[in-house]
Amino acid sequence: MTTDDTTWKRCSTCKKPIAFAAPYWACSVSTCNRRGALFAFCSVDCWDGHVPVMRHRDAWADEATAPTAAEWAREQEHEPRRIVVGSTPAARGAADTPRRGSAPPRDVLIVVSKLKHYIRETTGMNTSDDVIETLSDRVRDLCDDAAGQARAAGRKTVMARDFTRR
Numbered sequence: 001m002t003t004d005d006t007t008w009k010r011c012s013t014c015k016k017p018i019a020f021a022a023p024y025w026a027c028s029v030s031t032c033n034r035r036g037a038l039f040a041f042c043s044v045d046c047w048d049g050h051v052p053v054m055r056h057r058d059a060w061a062d063e064a065t066a067p068t069a070a071e072w073a074r075e076q077e078h079e080p081r082r083i084v085v086g087s088t089p090a091a092r093g094a095a096d097t098p099r100r101g102s103a104p105p106r107d108v109l110i111v112v113s114k115l116k117h118y119i120r121e122t123t124g125m126n127t128s129d130d131v132i133e134t135l136s137d138r139v140r141d142l143c144d145d146a147a148g149q150a151r152a153a154g155r156k157t158v159m160a161r162d163f164t165r166r
């Protein structure tokens, strides 16, 4: 089977190619993102499609970024030094930690499937994907603001009350 040089993996549901360094969706369930059995999805809908198949009870889709071709080649050669998705809930949390030394992370900060579910349940409406990015930016703004409040108060911990100022 031939895959062209730009394809990292194919979507586990629709088989659409996922390019190197492209965003994709990973399943939050550890058996789906364990090394060697990694499921990757091109969209939340494709992720949704595998949930009944895998009989997940509490799962969500995590936005992730495919490795670059160089990173992937290196990862195939050596034990990965940076495991993107952990195999335990604790490791999963750690995977959300921003990488140090680079620009502020632009990760999705919203649990997409839960947000969509909430909007659908309360209003019957669908949610466009660009909402997720905008909301993540809003959350980042709020956090930056709250961190400023905490710093002004001489704290190194951002607390709930730092978000209440309006």
Ligand SMILES: [Zn+2]
Binding pocket: 011, 012, 013, 014, 015, 016, 041, 042, 043, 046
């Ligand atoms: Zn797909």
Ligand SMILES: [Zn+2]
Binding pocket: 027, 028, 029, 032, 039, 050, 051, 054, 056, 059
């Ligand atoms: Zn899964």
